Amino acid sequence: xxxxxxxRSNGSNRSNRSRCLDQRSRQIRMLLLSCAAFFVCGALFxxxxxxxxxxxxxxxxxxxxxxxxxxFIARDTGIYARNGxxxxxxxxxxxxxxxxxxxxGDTPITQTAGPGxxxxxxxxxxxxxxxxxxxxxxxxxxxxxxxxxxxxxxGGAVAISRFGSASDFIVRxxxxxxxxxx
Numbered sequence: 343x344x345x346x347x348x349x350r351s352n353g354s355n356r357s358n359r360s361r362c363l364d365q366r367s368r369q370i371r372m373l374l375l376s377c378a379a380f381f382v383c384g385a386l387f388x389x390x391x392x393x394x395x396x397x398x399x400x401x402x403x404x405x406x407x408x409x410x411x412x413x414f415i416a417r418d419t420g421i422y423a424r425n426g427x428x429x430x431x432x433x434x435x436x437x438x439x440x441x442x443x444x445x446x447g448d449t450p451i452t453q454t455a456g457p458g459x460x461x462x463x464x465x466x467x468x469x470x471x472x473x474x475x476x477x478x479x480x481x482x483x484x485x486x487x488x489x490x491x492x493x494x495x496x497g498g499a500v501a502i503s504r505f506g507s508a509s510d511f512i513v514r515x516x517x518x519x520x521x522x523x524x
Contacts, residue, residue: 403452437454445467479515
């Protein structure tokens with residue numbers, strides 16, 4: 343058994359069934375928020391007179407997960423087309439890459455986690471986060487079987503996707519909490 347830890351804001355242990363229901367509820371909220379965000383973005387970026395001919399924006403997304411399902415559902419059910427959009431969904435391999443594409447103008451809209459947007463804004467970029475759907479840190483830290491506590495990770499290395507990414511933020515946050523509360 344490795345060091346597995348999930349950090350939730352209420353800190354309580356819940357049954358697996360309760361966690362599944364909470365996760366499903368979060369996924370539904372995320373889907374609704376994402377759809378709303380895309381409609382708001384569409385209204386902000388595209389003028390009504392352009393509806394006669396479909397506007398073809400590039401929309402970035404990070405990861406094929408339930409967090410990003412709204413973009414695909416809107417495309418596959420024709421919501422974009424009914425609103426004058428021929429959206430090209432473009433996969434970005436990280437939040438940092440997605441924010442770079444946003445800043446450079448390659449994508450007018452992107453679906454990504456907050457840390458990349460916050461880091462870019464703090465470094466002087468003119469980025470705006472319109473909506474956020476995930477309100478918990480639903481990540482697991484996994485280790486080799488001989489590592490049983492966060493203390494054993496001191497002085498070691500922990501894998502992340504990229505510096506400044508959501509995984510970077512979450513690892514730092516989780517270890518800080520585990521080492522100060524443990």
